Amino acid sequence: MIAATKPMFDWMPSNQDELAAQLHQRVAEASFPCVGAKAALAKGTLEVLAARDLTSAWDDLRIHDRLLHFAAAYRAKPELYRSLAVVFDTPLALSEAEFERLLWTRVQSLSDKDVWRGQHYDDSVSADPDDPHFSLSFGGEAFFVVGLHPNASRPARRFPNPVMVFNLHDQFEILRAQGKYERMREKIMVRDEAIAGSRNPMLQRHGEASEARQYSGRAVDADWRCPFHYKGAE
Template sequence: MTIPATPLFPWVHDAQSALESLLQQHVAARDFPCVGAKAALARGTLMVLACTRIDSAWDDLRIHDALMRFAADYRAQPGLFRSFAVVFDGPDALDENAFEAALWQRLQSLSDKDVWRGQSYDARVSADPDDPHFSLSFGGEAFFVVGLHPAASRPARRFARPTLVFNLHDQFETLRADGRYETMREAIMVRDEAIAGSRNPMLARHGEMSEARQYSGRAVDPQWRCPFQYGGGEAA
């Protein structure tokens, strides 16, 4: 779903159409493992915002505006298989460490803007990245983030442009309540194993370990510490 130019989004990146199409083709490919993203694409609920550089704060207000709108629309009309993807035009030569650093710079900046705009942290999750119940929160809704980029070691995370995909935490809880979460999770892992030759060792269920370790797609060791720090004081 394209984000049109509106008073809330006064300008659209020149590459919006091209980058949106590039991501849609990638998700639609037969070997792309995430069945949730495929479902969002099929339903027209994969929102795509094209931006300039993942290592620049230039578009952060636009991204946060879109996240606020995405969260508000979901609360007004909840439903499964909705994703918000930010596709950056570059740089496309970042290695895994550089991409991870840029990812957390953007997420820290977006979280700081959430605080600045007086948004409450979603009380269903923790703001502490060391907590097994950690998730990011924007516009009062918790999000799990998936990073994609050209140099990803896992094929499932490899994409032609640096990309951040924001998935609503509430959708995972709905799938659990419906008894569909484990089936979908296993389907994704089987598809991922088919293209990578092994299962992703970083995957874990919410509550087992901090999901922050999964965001960039890089395999991190037990000593890794997330650089994110919530700036809004004590959160629920």
């Protein structure tokens, strides 16, 4: 396992601060529905990593490196409301279907690097995207991804740049154990309905349906199949 030390790829593009400030401002908006993201922002635990291009693997090693250290830091000090948001500089004109395809291309590349670097899959979740207990795994920790982009149909998923927000699955389990998960989930759904006019039909509880259907934010039908395939040992 990777220790919670200084990341190997410890440099930032010139627009790092600008993109981080823009995302923080978006989360801070009164209408933004995700109270978990707001809590992370208030605690200073909403990390932002700027990257070049969602269509390119250029930054994938740097992103994966940050995921490994994010996971290791969480194991060293488990605490609620920690998120890692990767904000891409381009492209800015994507349809929902294009964003979904590119998001899963990046996910597949990052997962392949996890295998290449000898990381085991978190055994508390499934690596099969058709399984109701599916989550991604990086550095031995399960992650749930939330995608944002300019042309998302759900207002809550809109942001001027493409974004992939990595949330630790274990945090949801802690909230369940504390009896807080259902209240928090309902609060988010009510706030989302207030700005969208309807509840998000893609939102399901872990274990009821595969969370893969929620990642991109696009409403998918029953025939949709996730393109992700874990290439390590099951």
